[in-house]
Amino acid sequence: MFSPMKTYHQLVDFASKYKNIVVALGMFDGLHIGHQKIIRTAAEQANRIHGTTFVFSFTNHPRAIVDSLGAPRRISSEQVSRRILRNLGVDVLVEIPFTPAFADTSPEEFIHLLYRYFSPQYVVVGENYTFGRKGVGTPQLLRGIGRRYTIETIVCASVLYDNVPISSTRIRTYIEQGDITHVNELLGYPFTMIGTVIHGQARGRLLGFPTANIALFEFYEILPNGVYAVTVLYHNHIYSAVANIGNNPTFGSCDRRMEVHIMDFDGDLYGKKILVSFHKRIRSERRFDSVDELISQIKSDKECAERALQETFHLQEKISMVI
Numbered sequence: 168m169f170s171p172m173k174t175y176h177q178l179v180d181f182a183s184k185y186k187n188i189v190v191a192l193g194m195f196d197g198l199h200i201g202h203q204k205i206i207r208t209a210a211e212q213a214n215r216i217h218g219t220t221f222v223f224s225f226t227n228h229p230r231a232i233v234d235s236l237g238a239p240r241r242i243s244s245e246q247v248s249r250r251i252l253r254n255l256g257v258d259v260l261v262e263i264p265f266t267p268a269f270a271d272t273s274p275e276e277f278i279h280l281l282y283r284y285f286s287p288q289y290v291v292v293g294e295n296y297t298f299g300r301k302g303v304g305t306p307q308l309l310r311g312i313g314r315r316y317t318i319e320t321i322v323c324a325s326v327l328y329d330n331v332p333i334s335s336t337r338i339r340t341y342i343e344q345g346d347i348t349h350v351n352e353l354l355g356y357p358f359t360m361i362g363t364v365i366h367g368q369a370r371g372r373l374l375g376f377p378t379a380n381i382a383l384f385e386f387y388e389i390l391p392n393g394v395y396a397v398t399v400l401y402h403n404h405i406y407s408a409v410a411n412i413g414n415n416p417t418f419g420s421c422d423r424r425m426e427v428h429i430m431d432f433d434g435d436l437y438g439k440k441i442l443v444s445f446h447k448r449i450r451s452e453r454r455f456d457s458v459d460e461l462i463s464q465i466k467s468d469k470e471c472a473e474r475a476l477q478e479t480f481h482l483q484e485k486i487s488m489v490i
């Protein structure tokens with residue numbers, strides 16, 4: 168069993184509260200395989216010196232401040248990220264707002280700040296990590312200046328997939344395309360959303376397929392409308408399920424949402440939190456001319472989802488990273 172991860176939203180004198188600090192630095196949106204390598208390296212190093220594993224990151228994406236195009240939509244929700252960080256062995260998460268003043272910090276000032284609040288034995292970064300005003304700080308600079316403060320820098324090489332480094336940007340593109348297979352390969356765990364079940368039009372049960380509905384939020388990168396093979400974690404049990412993301416065009420239209428029909432389940436889920444993990448895209452959402460056509464399509468979607476879940480079964484053990 169893991170001890171709970173402590174979270175701070177401001178910088179305090181961590182050095183006097185925790186011993187032998189090792190800090191992983193980065194934005195870590197999505198916590199993909201490359202991020203996991205950096206954080207695992209930090210945790211291993213901390214274990215070796217009987218110390219404390221820290222992740223130091225930001226509540227908002229730095230690009231919200233420094234990029235005229237604004238911040239990209241997030242890959243993972245806060246809840247999903249925290250579960251993964253805890254499972255990777257992080258003891259303390261420090262997440263502070265990235266403000267215009269912070270963006271103006273010079274690389275030297277940033278390293279001084281690390282020393283002042285963390286006095287880390289080690290910092291761990293990815294090879295393409297940048298920091299400080301206009302992102303001019305590099306891992307080499309961190310290593311050079313860090314030594315003056317007796318901070319050792321560990322630089323992790325990018326993890327490649329098809330000979331190209333795995334990046335959050337690449338994963339966002341696959342999500343936009345609904346390419347779950349690639350999304351999950353690069354994340355190293357199934358793309359997952361956690362949400363609370365809300366009321367819909369109470370129509371699903373009449374169609375013979377009740378669907379637990381979950382509102383979608385604009386600031387997360389989400390999959391395109393369509394039908395997906397998913398699993399649902401509820402009350403410590405993983406169920407096979409089939410999800411539809413969209414506006415139900417067969418019935419006019421509704422707010423965009425995700426709805427999940429859970430197989431071999433009967434119960435009241437309103438107001439309950441469920442965790443939905445995506446495994447394969449099945450088809451696009453479309454308008455049907457009759458309700459009977461929609462019903463027979465949902466029947467075949469369900470069979471298709473069952474088959475897809477059998478095919479991807481070997482990958483599903485990675486769900487443990489998000490639980």
Ligand SMILES: Cc1cc2nc3c(=O)[nH]c(=O)nc-3n(C[C@H](O)[C@H](O)[C@H](O)COP(=O)(O)O)c2cc1C
Pocket residue numbers: 366367368369370371372374376378380394409410411414415416417418426427428451452453454455461465468469
């Ligand atoms: C597997 C699955 C596939 C679906 N595909 C479509 C679709 O292609 N077009 C559509 O209009 N609605 C589709 N729906 C949504 C149904 O219209 C919706 O579940 C139903 O209207 C119930 O809505 P309610 O939850 O508000 O009661 C699908 C639902 C499921 C479970």
Ligand SMILES: Nc1ncnc2c1ncn2[C@@H]1O[C@H](COP(=O)(O)OP(=O)(O)O)[C@@H](O)[C@H]1O
Pocket residue numbers: 364365366367368369370371372373376377378379380427428429430431432433434435436437
């Ligand atoms: N197998 C199931 N899958 C999903 N929801 C189920 C299932 N069995 C019962 N339910 C319940 O039924 C509700 C969905 O029924 P539905 O008629 O689609 O209503 P709504 O339009 O409010 O979502 C869920 O929120 C849940 O409480």
